[in-house]
Amino acid sequence: MQSVDRVLAGDRRAFEALVRRRERRVFRVTLAILGNTEDAEEAMQDAFLKAFRHLGQFRRDARFTTWLTRIAVNAAIEKRKTRKDFLPLSESENANEPFLPKNYEPWKSNPEQIFGKQEIHRLVEEAIQALPEIYRTAFVLRDVEELSAEEAAEALGLTVPALKSRLLRGRLMMRERLAAALEVRPTLQKKVLESAVDLGTAVAERLMRAVGR
Amino acid sequence: MRTDMDCKEVTANMSCYIDGDGSEELRKALREHVAQCRRCRVVFDTTGQMLGMVRDAEPFEVPLAVSARLYSRLEKIFSET
Numbered sequence: 001m002q003s004v005d006r007v008l009a010g011d012r013r014a015f016e017a018l019v020r021r022r023e024r025r026v027f028r029v030t031l032a033i034l035g036n037t038e039d040a041e042e043a044m045q046d047a048f049l050k051a052f053r054h055l056g057q058f059r060r061d062a063r064f065t066t067w068l069t070r071i072a073v074n075a076a077i078e079k080r081k082t083r084k085d086f087l088p089l090s091e092s093e094n095a096n097e098p099f100l101p102k103n104y105e106p107w108k109s110n111p112e113q114i115f116g117k118q119e120i121h122r123l124v125e126e127a128i129q130a131l132p133e134i135y136r137t138a139f140v141l142r143d144v145e146e147l148s149a150e151e152a153a154e155a156l157g158l159t160v161p162a163l164k165s166r167l168l169r170g171r172l173m174m175r176e177r178l179a180a181a182l183e184v185r186p187t188l189q190k191k192v193l194e195s196a197v198d199l200g201t202a203v204a205e206r207l208m209r210a211v212g213r
Numbered sequence: 214m215r216t217d218m219d220c221k222e223v224t225a226n227m228s229c230y231i232d233g234d235g236s237e238e239l240r241k242a243l244r245e246h247v248a249q250c251r252r253c254r255v256v257f258d259t260t261g262q263m264l265g266m267v268r269d270a271e272p273f274e275v276p277l278a279v280s281a282r283l284y285s286r287l288e289k290i291f292s293e294t
Contacts, residue, residue: 027275124270
């Protein structure tokens with residue numbers, strides 16, 4: 001990579017340019033793991049300093065972005081360990097149970113016109129911040145930073161299936177949280193009608209299964 | 214072809230539909246279920262809407278002060294090395 005070579009040759013401005021292109025990603029990653037701006041800022045600084053000092057170890061066959069993201073993840077994890085309230089991360093008790101949606105109403109089709117861009121921005125950020133950390137990190141890397149599942153898994157030190165399982169839960173939780181503001185409240189008549197259809201479908205499914213299709 | 218997926222299984226495989234992962238057979242089974250099942254259709258559609266909103270919102274910009282402190286720390290390190 002050209003800019004990495006320039007930094008290794010002593011071009012400090014090249015490193016600054018490299019930081020400018022990736023500071024938002026590194027900040028989002030550290031914020032996703034740490035949950036507050038102050039800690040995320042410190043971890044971001046640590047990550048870039050570490051990247052600068054260890055640039056010589058960067059393998060040219062890897063993607064620079066993935067390498068840097070991994071450093072950012074580790075810097076945030078290190079930072080978290082220094083907290084007084086540190087607890088090792090674990091899947092929530094019911095992580096192996098499928099997450100079942102609770103909201104089944106469609107959403108308003110033009111939320112930006114109803115709420116305005118700033119309000120939507122606030123709703124989205126609050127919903128992401130409210131996710132439990134293990135789902136938030138998977139969601140941010142994949143759906144905000146748009147890394148591939150393989151890149152996100154590598155950056156978080158997870159298998160691809162584990163990443164995908166956390167991502168699905170994160171997506172469903174995000175949907176539930178935003179549904180409270182965005183769903184179209186049905187009329188009572190529509191609700192009764194749809195309940196009857198849903199009940200009919202469930203009964204039909206059960207009957208089909210009972211008779212072995 | 215699988216035609217026996219229930220709603221739980223369909224939700225568990227939603228990411229295959231969204232990301233275009235998995236076999237064509239699985240995606241076809243998901244499409245067929247969603248076409249017939251109002252609840253799963255709402256879950257899939259609104260998840261797609263949510264992802265579009267997240268993309269458009271571009272959340273978590275680096276605050277200007279945070280960015281400024283980063284560059285000032287880098288300058289300091291550069292001047293020391």
